[in-house]
Amino acid sequence: MADNASSSSRRRATANDDGGASSSSSSSSSTTIDALVALGLFLFTLGFVFFRGMEIAKCVHAYGNRLASALLGTVALASSLGSRRSRCLLHVASLVVVAHLLDRRIPKPLPAPGGGAGHYHSGKTVVVTGANSGIGYETSRRLAADYGMRVIMGCRSMAKCNDAAAAINAELMTSSSSSSKGSGGGGSVTPMEIDLSSFESVESFASALIKSGTIVDTLFNNAGYAPTAGVPVNGHGLESSFASMHLAHFQLAELLLKENPRMRVVNTSSGTSHICAIASSLRGGGNCIDEEFLRVGIRSPTDHLAYIRAKLANVMHAVEIPRRHPMATAVAIDLGWVGTSIQPWMKGVLLTPSSLGMMRTARIGVLPVLLAILSSDEELSDDLRAGRKLNDAGIMMNVFGRPEEAFSMPWWRDGVNANLSRDSMLWMGERLWDESVKILQLHGH
Numbered sequence: 001m002a003d004n005a006s007s008s009s010r011r012r013a014t015a016n017d018d019g020g021a022s023s024s025s026s027s028s029s030s031t032t033i034d035a036l037v038a039l040g041l042f043l044f045t046l047g048f049v050f051f052r053g054m055e056i057a058k059c060v061h062a063y064g065n066r067l068a069s070a071l072l073g074t075v076a077l078a079s080s081l082g083s084r085r086s087r088c089l090l091h092v093a094s095l096v097v098v099a100h101l102l103d104r105r106i107p108k109p110l111p112a113p114g115g116g117a118g119h120y121h122s123g124k125t126v127v128v129t130g131a132n133s134g135i136g137y138e139t140s141r142r143l144a145a146d147y148g149m150r151v152i153m154g155c156r157s158m159a160k161c162n163d164a165a166a167a168i169n170a171e172l173m174t175s176s177s178s179s180s181k182g183s184g185g186g187g188s189v190t191p192m193e194i195d196l197s198s199f200e201s202v203e204s205f206a207s208a209l210i211k212s213g214t215i216v217d218t219l220f221n222n223a224g225y226a227p228t229a230g231v232p233v234n235g236h237g238l239e240s241s242f243a244s245m246h247l248a249h250f251q252l253a254e255l256l257l258k259e260n261p262r263m264r265v266v267n268t269s270s271g272t273s274h275i276c277a278i279a280s281s282l283r284g285g286g287n288c289i290d291e292e293f294l295r296v297g298i299r300s301p302t303d304h305l306a307y308i309r310a311k312l313a314n315v316m317h318a319v320e321i322p323r324r325h326p327m328a329t330a331v332a333i334d335l336g337w338v339g340t341s342i343q344p345w346m347k348g349v350l351l352t353p354s355s356l357g358m359m360r361t362a363r364i365g366v367l368p369v370l371l372a373i374l375s376s377d378e379e380l381s382d383d384l385r386a387g388r389k390l391n392d393a394g395i396m397m398n399v400f401g402r403p404e405e406a407f408s409m410p411w412w413r414d415g416v417n418a419n420l421s422r423d424s425m426l427w428m429g430e431r432l433w434d435e436s437v438k439i440l441q442l443h444g445h
Contacts, residue, residue, distance in 0.1 A: 058399060099357050107401050133340070134338075140168060144172060152190050156194065196245075219253055229301075229306070253317075265317075265394075266369065324433065332395075337359040
C-alpha cells in the first residue's frame with residue numbers, strides 16, 4: 001500500500017509539472033504574439049506618419065490646440081488601460097479616426113454634381129495629360145461622369161488611352177440610363193495621343209485641337225513620372241524629366257492660351273517642391289532651380305533632385321502664368337502621397353501602402369484636383385488667407401483642397417534665406433519662364 005501511495009503521489013506531481021509547463025508555454029506564446037502585434041502597429045504607424053506627413057502637418061497648423069487636447073486625452077486613456085491588448089485596440093481605433101478625418105472630414109467638400117449656384121460645368125472642355133491611369137484617369141472619369149464635362153484625354157499610348165476611355169464611356173452609358181444617379185450628365189471623353197518627351201508631339205496635339213475648333217476651358221498638366229539618376233539627355237539635348245514634366249507642359253499651355261486667354265491652367269506639383277528648396281539650402285548652395293541649373297543643369301543627365309526640381313518648376317510656372325497672361329488663372333496642386341503607378345512599389349492588388357491605408361487612394365487623392373478645376377475664380381480668391389501679397393500671381397491648392405498663396409511656408413519668407421525668399425523665387429520664376437521660351441524657340445517651337 002505504501003508503494004501504491006508513493007506511485008500515486010509521483011503521478012500527481014508529474015501531472016502538476018506538465019500542467020505548469022503547459023501554462024507557462026501558453027503564457028510565453030501569448031506574450032510573443034502580443035509583442036509581434038505591438039511591433040507591427042509601431043511599424044505601421046511609422047509608415048502612416050511618413051506617407052501622411054504633409055496632411056498631418058497641415059492639420060497641426062490649422063487645428064493645433066484641438067489636436068493637442070485630443071492627443072493628451074488619448075494618452076491619458078491609454079495609461080488608464082490595464083492590458084497591452086486594450087492599448088493596442090485604442091491605438092488601432094485612433095489610426096482609423098485620424099485616417100477618417102484626413103480623408104473625409106477635413107477636406108473641403110466638392111460642389112454638388114449637376115451644377116448649382118456658381119457651378120455651371122456641364123459642357124466645358126478640359127484637357128488632361130497622363131489621363132489613362134492614376135490621378136489623370138480618376139480626374140477624367142469624375143469630370144465626365146459627375147459634372148458633365150467634355151474631357152480630352154491626352155496619353156502617350158493610344159492603346160492604353162482607348163482602353164481607359166472605353167471604361168469611362170461604359171460608366172457614362174450606365175449612369176445616363178439610371179435616373180437615380182444625380183450626376184451632371186452629358187459628359188464625354190475623347191482619347192488623343194500626346195508624347196510629352198517630344199515638342200513636335202505637343203505641337204501636333206495642340207494643332208489638332210485648334211483645327212477642330214475646340215476651345216479649352218481648363219488644362220490639367222498632370223502627366224509625370226519618377227525619374228532615376230543617370231539617365232542621358234533626351235533627343236533635344238535636355239534633361240529628360242524636366243523637359244517632359246515642365247517644358248512640354250509649358251509649351252502646351254502657351255499654345256492653348258493663344259486660343260483662349262481666359263483658360264485655367266492646373267499643374268500637378270508636390271509637397272516635395274519644399275524639400276527641393278530645403279535640400280539645396282542644406283548643401284550650402286542656392287535654390288535647386290538657379291542660374292547654374294538654367295545654364296548647365298537643364299542640359300545635363302538626370303540627377304537625384306530631378307523629380308522634386310520638376311515639381312518646383314510646376315509651382316513657379318503656375319505662379320507666373322497670370323503675370324504673363326492677365327486674364328488667365330493658374331493653380332499648382334499638392335496631392336500629398338497618393339497610391340498611383342508612378343512608383344513600382346505602389347503597384348499591387350492587396351498589400352500596397354494605399355490598400356493598407358497608409359496613403360490616399362486615387363479616388364480620394366483626386367479631391368484637390370477637382371476643386372482646382374471646379375472652383376470659381378471668386379472662390380479661389382475668397383478662400384485665401386487674409387493679407388495676400390501676390391494678387392497678380394497663381395496660387396497653390398493644398399492636400400485638403402484649400403487655396404494657399406505660393407511660397408508662404410516659413411523657409412520662403414524674406415530674411416530667412418536670401419536664396420529662398422519669396423522675392424527671389426518670383427525672380428527665378430521669371431528667369432525660368434524666359435529660358436523656357438528660349439529653349440522652345442531654339443528647337444523651332
